[in-house]
Amino acid sequence: MEWTEALLERIDKLEPAVKAWVHLDREGARRTARERAAQAAGGAVVGPLHGVPVALKDIFDVAGMPTRAGAKAFAHRQPDTDATSVARLRAAGAVILGKVTTTTFALMDPSPTGNPWNPAHTPGGSSSGSAAAVGARMAPLALGSQTVGSVLRPAAYCGVVGFKPTHGRISAAGVVPLSWSNDHVGILVRAVEDAALALQILAGPDRADPLTVSHPVDDYLAGLGGGSAPAPRIGVLRALIERAAPENAEHLTEVTRRLSAAGATLGEVVLPASFAGLHDSGQVVVRAEAAAYHAPNFPRLAEEYPPKIREALTVGQGIRAVDFLAARSHLRRFRDEMASIALRYDALLTPTAPGPAPRGLESTGDPYFCAPWSHAGMPAIALPSGLSRDGLPLSLQLVGSAFAEARLLGAAAWCESLLDFREAPRA
Amino acid sequence: MEWTEALLERIDKLEPAVKAWVHLDREGARRTARERAAQAAGGAVVGPLHGVPVALKDIFDVAGMPTRAGAKAFAHRQPDTDATSVARLRAAGAVILGKVTTTTFALMDPSPTGNPWNPAHTPGGSSSGSAAAVGARMAPLALGSQTVGSVLRPAAYCGVVGFKPTHGRISAAGVVPLSWSNDHVGILVRAVEDAALALQILAGPDRADPLTVSHPVDDYLAGLGGGSAPAPRIGVLRALIERAAPENAEHLTEVTRRLSAAGATLGEVVLPASFAGLHDSGQVVVRAEAAAYHAPNFPRLAEEYPPKIREALTVGQGIRAVDFLAARSHLRRFRDEMASIALRYDALLTPTAPGPAPRGLESTGDPYFCAPWSHAGMPAIALPSGLSRDGLPLSLQLVGSAFAEARLLGAAAWCESLLDFREAPRA
Numbered sequence: 001m002e003w004t005e006a007l008l009e010r011i012d013k014l015e016p017a018v019k020a021w022v023h024l025d026r027e028g029a030r031r032t033a034r035e036r037a038a039q040a041a042g043g044a045v046v047g048p049l050h051g052v053p054v055a056l057k058d059i060f061d062v063a064g065m066p067t068r069a070g071a072k073a074f075a076h077r078q079p080d081t082d083a084t085s086v087a088r089l090r091a092a093g094a095v096i097l098g099k100v101t102t103t104t105f106a107l108m109d110p111s112p113t114g115n116p117w118n119p120a121h122t123p124g125g126s127s128s129g130s131a132a133a134v135g136a137r138m139a140p141l142a143l144g145s146q147t148v149g150s151v152l153r154p155a156a157y158c159g160v161v162g163f164k165p166t167h168g169r170i171s172a173a174g175v176v177p178l179s180w181s182n183d184h185v186g187i188l189v190r191a192v193e194d195a196a197l198a199l200q201i202l203a204g205p206d207r208a209d210p211l212t213v214s215h216p217v218d219d220y221l222a223g224l225g226g227g228s229a230p231a232p233r234i235g236v237l238r239a240l241i242e243r244a245a246p247e248n249a250e251h252l253t254e255v256t257r258r259l260s261a262a263g264a265t266l267g268e269v270v271l272p273a274s275f276a277g278l279h280d281s282g283q284v285v286v287r288a289e290a291a292a293y294h295a296p297n298f299p300r301l302a303e304e305y306p307p308k309i310r311e312a313l314t315v316g317q318g319i320r321a322v323d324f325l326a327a328r329s330h331l332r333r334f335r336d337e338m339a340s341i342a343l344r345y346d347a348l349l350t351p352t353a354p355g356p357a358p359r360g361l362e363s364t365g366d367p368y369f370c371a372p373w374s375h376a377g378m379p380a381i382a383l384p385s386g387l388s389r390d391g392l393p394l395s396l397q398l399v400g401s402a403f404a405e406a407r408l409l410g411a412a413a414w415c416e417s418l419l420d421f422r423e424a425p426r427a
Numbered sequence: 428m429e430w431t432e433a434l435l436e437r438i439d440k441l442e443p444a445v446k447a448w449v450h451l452d453r454e455g456a457r458r459t460a461r462e463r464a465a466q467a468a469g470g471a472v473v474g475p476l477h478g479v480p481v482a483l484k485d486i487f488d489v490a491g492m493p494t495r496a497g498a499k500a501f502a503h504r505q506p507d508t509d510a511t512s513v514a515r516l517r518a519a520g521a522v523i524l525g526k527v528t529t530t531t532f533a534l535m536d537p538s539p540t541g542n543p544w545n546p547a548h549t550p551g552g553s554s555s556g557s558a559a560a561v562g563a564r565m566a567p568l569a570l571g572s573q574t575v576g577s578v579l580r581p582a583a584y585c586g587v588v589g590f591k592p593t594h595g596r597i598s599a600a601g602v603v604p605l606s607w608s609n610d611h612v613g614i615l616v617r618a619v620e621d622a623a624l625a626l627q628i629l630a631g632p633d634r635a636d637p638l639t640v641s642h643p644v645d646d647y648l649a650g651l652g653g654g655s656a657p658a659p660r661i662g663v664l665r666a667l668i669e670r671a672a673p674e675n676a677e678h679l680t681e682v683t684r685r686l687s688a689a690g691a692t693l694g695e696v697v698l699p700a701s702f703a704g705l706h707d708s709g710q711v712v713v714r715a716e717a718a719a720y721h722a723p724n725f726p727r728l729a730e731e732y733p734p735k736i737r738e739a740l741t742v743g744q745g746i747r748a749v750d751f752l753a754a755r756s757h758l759r760r761f762r763d764e765m766a767s768i769a770l771r772y773d774a775l776l777t778p779t780a781p782g783p784a785p786r787g788l789e790s791t792g793d794p795y796f797c798a799p800w801s802h803a804g805m806p807a808i809a810l811p812s813g814l815s816r817d818g819l820p821l822s823l824q825l826v827g828s829a830f831a832e833a834r835l836l837g838a839a840a841w842c843e844s845l846l847d848f849r850e851a852p853r854a
Contacts (some may be wrong), residue, residue, distance in 0.1 A: 288748035292756075295749050321715035321751035322722050322744055329719075 004033035004053050004095050011097075011138045017119045018136050019112045020129040022058050023099040025067050029053065032095045046093030048197060055139040057130045058099040059106055059176035062086050069176045070104040070111055072298065072304045083174025084206045085143060085185050088237045092201045097139055100129025103364060106145055106178045106260035107290070109306035110364050115157060117392050117425040120265055121357040124154030124176075125364030127188065131158040131368030134188045135425060141198060142188040147178040147286060148374050149353075149367025151186030152382040156395030157357035157365065159384045159423065161416075163187045163195040163409075167377030168213040169253055170199075179289035180211060181328070182282070182374050192413040195381065196220035199405060215403045223406030224413040231263035232411035234398075235345035238268055240369060245355035251394050252351055255385055256421070259349075262418050272337035274330065279368065282375040284319055284327035291316025335376040339402065342378065346411040347398035352382040373399045381412045384421040393423070431460035431480050431522050438524075438565045445563050446539045447556040449485050450492050450526040456480065459522045473520030475624060481516055482560045482569040484553075485526040486533055486603035489513050496603045497531040497538055499731045501724065510601025511633045512570060512612050519628045524566055527556025530791060533572055533605045534717070534734035542584060542820050544852040548784040551581030552604075552791030554615065556587040561615045562852060563833045568625060569615040574605040574713060575801050576780075576794025578613030579809040583822030584784035584792065586811045586850065588843075590614045590622040590723050590836075593829045594804030595640040597626075598633030606716035607638060608755070609709070619840040622808065623647035626832060642693050642830045650833030651840040658690035659838035661825075662772035665695055667796060672782035678821050679778055682812055682846070687774075689845050696775055699764035701757065706795065709802040711746055711754035718748030762803040766829065769805065773838035774825035779809040783819035800826045808839045811848040820850070 008026055036051040056062060059069045061079035068076045082090060090096065092241075101111035103126040113128040114137035114396060115121040123132040127144025134142050135158030144151045146164045146258045155162020164186035172183050187198045200220050205212045234256075241252050260266050290314050291298070298305065305313065342348060351369045358365055373380040378399055385396040398415065400408030433451055442448060463478040488506035495503045509517060517523065528538035530553040540555040542548040543563035550559040554571025557578075561569050562585030571578045573591045582589020588738045589770045591613035599610050614625045627647050661683075670678045674759060687693050717742050718725070722753065725740045732740065769775060778796045785792055800807040805826055812823040825842065827835030 289752065292749045292752035295753065317747070317749055319748040320744070321746040321748045322719045324748035324751065325716065325719035326722065 001376065003051060004029050004097070006021055007053050007097065007138055014116070014136050014138060018114055018116050018132050020136065020138060021098060022068060022101055022129070025065065025096065025098040029097045030123070032155040033397040036093060036095060048092050048201065049089060050093035051095060052141060053095045053097045053139050054309065055097050055100045055130060055133045055142040056086060057102050057127050057142070057144045057276060059102050059145060060086050060143055061174040062096060062099065065099060067176065069106070070102045072134055074301055074304050081174065082209055084171035084217070085202050086174065088201050100133050101143060102126050103128060104306050105176065105309050106147060106150060107312055107424050108308040108364060110361050112361065114361065115357045115392070117159060117357070121359050121392065122157065122361055122364050124357060125352070126150040126155035127154050128364065129188065130188045131155050131160060131162065134158065134160045134190065137424070140190060140240065143330070144188055145175060146184045146186045146187045146370065146374055147182045147216065148282065148325040150368030151184070151188065152370045152380055152397060153353050154369055155188055155366055156352035156393065159425065160391030161189050161192060161195055161384070162382040163199070164379070165203065165379045165405045167200055168211050169379070169403070169405065170202045171209040171212050173206055173208035177293050179286040181289060182286055184374065191222070192381070192383070192409055192416045193224060196224055196409045218406040220406050220409055222408045225410055227417070229410050231413050232346035232414050233265045233267070234259060235267045235269035235341070235348040237271065237348055237350045239271055244351040244369070247388060248351055248355040248394055250395065251386055255396055258418060259415060267345065269341060272334065272341065274334040274337050275372065277330065278334050278375060281330040282371055283326035284323060285331060285375070287312050287316030288319040288324045290370065315415065331375045334372065335378070338376050340379065342399065342401040346407050347400055351396045352395040352397040356388040356394060358392060364400050369397060379405045379408050381408060382420060383412060383416055385419050386421065387423055430478060431456050431524070434480050434524065434565055441543070441565060445541055445543050445559050447527050447559040447563065448525060448563060449495060449528055449556070451524065452492065452525040454765070456522050456524045463520060463522060467663060475519050475628065476516060477520035478522060479520065479568060480522045480524045480566055482524050482527045482566040483513060484529050484557045484569070484571045486529050486572060487513050487570055488601040489523060491524065492526060494603065496528045496533070497765050499535070501728055501731050506601065508601065511598035511635055512629050513601065515628050527560050527569060529548065529553050530555060531733050532603065532736050533574060533577060534739055535791060536706050538614055539788065541788065542784045542819070544586060544784070548786050548819065549584065549788055549791050551584035551780070551784060553583050553789065554613065556614045558582050558587060558589065561585065561587045561617065564851070567617060568621060571613045571615050572602060573611045573613045573797065573801055574609045575709065576797030578611070578615065579797045579807055579824060580780050580792055580794055582615055582809040583779035583820065586820030588616050588619060588622055588811070588854065589809040590616070590626070590807070592626055592630065592806045592832045596806070596830070596832065597629045598636040598700055600633055600635035600754040604720050606713040608716060609713055611801065619808070619810070619836055619843045620648070620651060623651055625834045645833040647833050647836055650837045652837055654844070656837050656841050658692065659773035660692045660693050660694070660771070660839050661686060661838065662696035662768065662775040664698065664775055664777045666698055667777040667786055671778040671796070674815060675778055675782040675821055679823065680814055682823055683776065685775035685845060686842060691841070694772065696768060699761065699768065700762050701761040702799065704757065705761050707803060708754035708757040711750060712758060712802070714739050714743030715746040715751045716747070758802045761799065765803050765805065767820050769828040773834050774827055777824045777826065779822040779824040783815040783817060783821060796824060805829055806832045806835050808835060810839060810843055810846060812846050813848065814850055
C-alpha cells in the first residue's frame with residue numbers, strides 16, 4: 001500500500017518532465033495495493049510479486065485498459081482479457097499501475113517521453129516508457145518488448161537492467177506484434193536478481209502463443225549463485241566494441257580489464273561469416289512481417305501512420321516472398337553459427353548501444369548492437385556500467401546461449417556486483 | 428537373395444512398358460541380398476526389414492547413386508551420404524534396389540512412366556515411379572514424397588496403399604525439397620500393416636531436419652489391433668465425395684454403406700470456413716518456397732526447366748511476402764479448424780482422386796482431394812477400394828489427427844480388411 005502510494009506521488013512529481021505514462025490507473029492500483037496489504041496482514045501471500053507495482057508498455061493487453069500502441073484511434077483496442085505475461089504477473093501478486101509509452105507500433109516513431117537522466121535526451125525506444133519509468137524510479141518493474149533493440153537499448157539509455165530471454169521463452173499472446181519471428185517480451189528492472197525473479201514468473205509455454213516452446217524452465221534465482229558464484233567465462237566481441245563511439249569503446253575496454261582483473265576468464269570471439277548483411281536481412285524480415293500484420297489497415301489508412309512506420313510498411317508491402325525467405329534463412333544461419341560459439345562461454349560481451357542516449361527526442365537511437373541477438377533469438381541482458389562525461393548512463397550487453405538464461409543471469413550477477421553501479425538520476 | 432533376384436527378373440520383364448526406374452543398382456542389391464542371406468543363415472537379423480527390397484524416388488539421396496530429381500544435369504548431385512530416411516531403412520536391413528522416377532523437382536512435369544494397370548494411363552505423380560513400381564510388384568516398399576498430392580494420388584492410380592504421416596514425423600533431410608513447410612516423406616506399399624512397419628522405422632526427430640518434432644513415436648503395429656480392432660468412428664466429408672467423378676462418387680457412397688453395415692460409426696463432417704480458398708493459398712506457399720529454393724538457379728537457367736515447374740517458379744518469384752504470409756496463416760487457420768473436427772473421429776473419409784488414372788501421360792492428374800491434408804500437415808492414407816468400369820483402381824482416402832497415426836492406421840486396417848481388395852494388374 002505504502003509502496004504504491006509512494007510511487008504515485010513520485011509519478012506526480014516527475015511525470016511532467018519525463019512523460020512516461022499513457023494510462024495511470026490510480027484507483028485500480030490503490031484498490032489492489034489495499035487488498036495485498038490486507039492479505040499480507042492476514043498472513044496470506046499471493047506470490048513472489050506480492051504488492052509489487054508494475055508498469056506495462058502500451059502494447060500489452062490489460063483487461064479493462066485500452067491498448068493504444070502509440071497509434072491513432074483506428075488501432076486502439078479495449079481488451080477484456082490480460083496478455084498472458086500480464087496475467088502471470090497479476091497471479092504472482094503484482095499491482096498494475098498502468099500503461100507506459102511506446103513508439104508507434106513499437107517501431108521508431110518516438111513518443112514524447114524524455115530520458116529521466118536528462119529529459120532533453122531520448123530514453124530510447126521502442127519501450128520508451130518502460131525504461132524511463134524504471135529509470136525514474138516510478139516503478140521497480142516494467143514489461144517491454146524487443147524486436148530489434150527495443151528493450152536493451154532504452155535500458156542502457158535510462159541506466160537500468162534490460163533483459164530479453166530466448167525467443168519463445170515468454171508468451172507474446174495479447175501483445176501487439178511487430179514481427180512475430182523476432183518479437184520478444186522483455187523485462188526492465190534495477191537489478192539482475194529482479195530480472196531472474198520476473199523471468200521465473202513469466203517463462204514457459206502458452207497454448208495461446210504457438211511460438212512458445214516447452215523447453216524446461218530452470219531455477220533462475222538459484223542460478224545467480226547467491227553472491228558466491230564462480231567467475232564467469234566471457235567471450236569478448238572486440239570487433240563490435242570497436243564500432244561503438246570512442247568514449248564508450250574506451251569505457252567497455254576498461255570494463256573488460258576490470259572483469260579480467262577480478263578473475264573472469266576472457267576470450268576473444270570472432271563474428272561468424274553470416275554476420276555480414278545480417279542487419280539488412282533482419283530489416284527484410286521485420287518489415288515483411290509487420291506489413292503482413294498491418295495489411296488489413298495499410299495502405300488503406302496510410303495517412304494515419306506516422307512517417308517511420310509508414311515507410312517501413314510501404315517497403316514491407318513490396319518485399320518479395322523469395323527475398324523474405326532468403327533473409328529468414330540468413331537469420332537462421334547466423335543463429336546456428338552463433339550457437340556453437342556461444343556454448344563455449346557463459347556470456348558474450350558487446351556494447352548495448354553506440355554510446356549514451358543521444359540528445360533530442362526525434363530519434364530513439366541506434367539498435368545496431370542489439371539487433372543480432374534479437375534476430376538470432378538469443379537471450380541478452382543490458383547492465384548499467386558507468387556514466388559518460390555528460391553524466392548519462394553507459395551500458396554493457398551480455399548475450400547467452402538459447403535457453404541458457406540461468407547461466408547468462410549468473411554471469412550478469414557476477415559482473416553487476418563487480419561494476420557496483422549506484423548512480424541515480426537527479427529527481 | 429531369392430526375393431531380390433525374383434524382383435530383378437520381374438523388373439526386366441515389365442520395365443519396357445512401365446518405365447519406372449532411373450537407376451537400378453543390380454550389383455549393389457545382389458551384394459546386400461547375399462549378405463542378408465548369409466546373416467540370416469547365421470541366425471543374425473539386421474532389423475525388421477531384413478532383406479526387404481526397396482525403391483526410392485529419385486529425390487532421396489542414396490550414398491553412391493546420383494540424385495537427379497527428374498531434372499537436367501545442372502541439378503544433379505552425387506551424394507556421399509544417405510538421406511536420413513534411407514539410412515533408417517538400410518539400418519533396418521532393407522536391400523536398396525535403386526531409384527525410381529519423379530516428375531521434375533516433384534512438381535507436375537511428367538516422367539515417361541506408365542500405369543502398371545494400363546501403360547497408356549498416367550501412374551500419377553510426383554511419386555510416379557514409386558507408385559508404379561509397387562503397383563507392378565517390382566518392389567514391396569517404396570519411398571515417395573507429397574507436397575500437395577504426390578504420394579496418395581499415384582497410390583490411388585496404381586492400386587496400392589499410399590501413406591504420409593504428420594508433417595515433421597519423418598525427417599526430410601537429404602530429400603530435394605519442393606516446399607519445406609508442405610513436404611512430407613511418404614510410404615508406398617501393398618498393405619496397411621507394411622505402412623505401419625515402415626513408419627515405425629522412419630518416424631522420429633532428426634537434428635538434420637529442423638522441421639521434425641520430438642513428439643513420442645507410438646507402437647504403430649500394435650495400433651492395428653491384430654485383426655480384432657473395434658469398428659472405427661469415421662467422419663464422412665460428403666461435400667468432397669460429391670465433387671468426385673460420378674462413378675467414383677457412387678463407388679465411395681457404396682463403400683460408406685458397407686463400412687456402416689459392418690459396424691463402423693459414421694458421422695457427417697462439414698468443412699470449416701477456412702476451406703474456402705485453401706487450394707489457392709497452398710499454391711502461393713508452395714510456389715514461393717519452391718522459388719526460394721531454386722533462386723540460385725532460376726531464372727538464370729530458366730531454359731533448363733520444363734514448362735510446369737518453370738511457370739510455377741516464375742509465378743513464385745513474383746509473390747509478395749505479405750501474400751505469402753497471409754497464405755501461410757490461412758493454411759494454419761485451416762489446420763487449427765480441422766484439428767478440433769478430426770479429434771472426434773478415428774479417420775475422416777474423402778476421395779483420394781477425382782476418379783481412376785486419367786488416360787495419357789501428359790498430365791499426372793488432379794491433387795485436389797489430397798492438397799488440404801498436405802497443407803494442414805495431417806496424416807492421410809489411400810486404400811485401394813475397387814476397380815472402375817475400365818478396370819483401373821479406385822481409392823479411398825482416410826485422414827487423421829496430427830500425430831495420431833496409430834489411430835488412423837488402426838481405422839485403415841479395419842477398412843482394408845472389409846474392402847478386401849485383391850485385384851492385381853495383368854503382367
